Amino acid sequence: MFFLWSKAFSWGQTGHRITGEIAEKYLTPKARKNIRKLIGDQSLAIVSTWMDEIKSDPRYNHTHDWHWVTIPDGQTYEQTEKNPKGDVIEAIDRLGNVLKDRSQTDSARRDALMMLVHLVGDIHQPLHVGRGDDRGGNDIRVRWFGQNSNLHRVWDSDMIDSYQLSYTEYTDAIYRKYQHQAHQWISTDPRVWAYESMQPRDEIYAFDRDKSLGYLYHYKMRDLYELRLMQAGVRIAALLNSLLG
DSSP states (O other), X not given: OOOOOSOOOOSOHHHHHHHHHHHHXXXXXXXXXXXXXXXXXXXXXXXXXXXXXGXXXXXXXXXXXXXXXEOOTTOOGGGSOOOTTOOHHHHHHHHHHHHHOTTSOHHHHHHHHHHHHHHHHHXXXXXGEEOSSSTTTTTOEEEETTEEEEHHHIIIIIHHHTTOOOHHHHHHHHHHHHGGGGGGGOOOOHHHHHHHHHTTHHHHTOOOTXXXXXXXXXXXXXXXXXXXXXXXXXXXXXXXXXXXO
């Protein structure tokens, strides 16, 4: 069965902007030109957070469940009971069709573009592909360097923001670290991305019973979340290049 999440947050602003900034580096000239026709001079980094910003707008209430998907251990996406309100895999597929359809209005295609930039980022945050028993880690209360938090929030923002870097500074560090591997990650299939997010579950949930997380947990997880941010950026570009390039 599917499980509703009352709070489905995503990479924090810094994380999403990193993915958008990385994506800009891999756009084809044609895709870049067509993107500018829809969003003007705004960067993908800036529009990457738009889908979180509209959560308070009742007109977009129907999009709240699009940020995540539940795939229990041992199951494929096809085997799961689908959320009738949609999920991140279904939404990426559907919005991709809207974006590439030139008969759609510019407004509809603009919304689809900005949502896709955000949702491709979301599906690469491992806890947005939930196990089905803790709302993607939202129900796992932890202490992050002595402060109350939850496992989902640790992954969304606590670890990334602890460096106190701007998104451009952190993008530069991640890009330098992984740029020579980027060609390995060109993919436009959200199912592949979701299964990748499922793979490190045991590692992500491996912490002491007191649930006090700090330097050691961050040290163990840093390569993983930086890799997922880089992969998300590369895949945002790959998807947009395929749809608009």
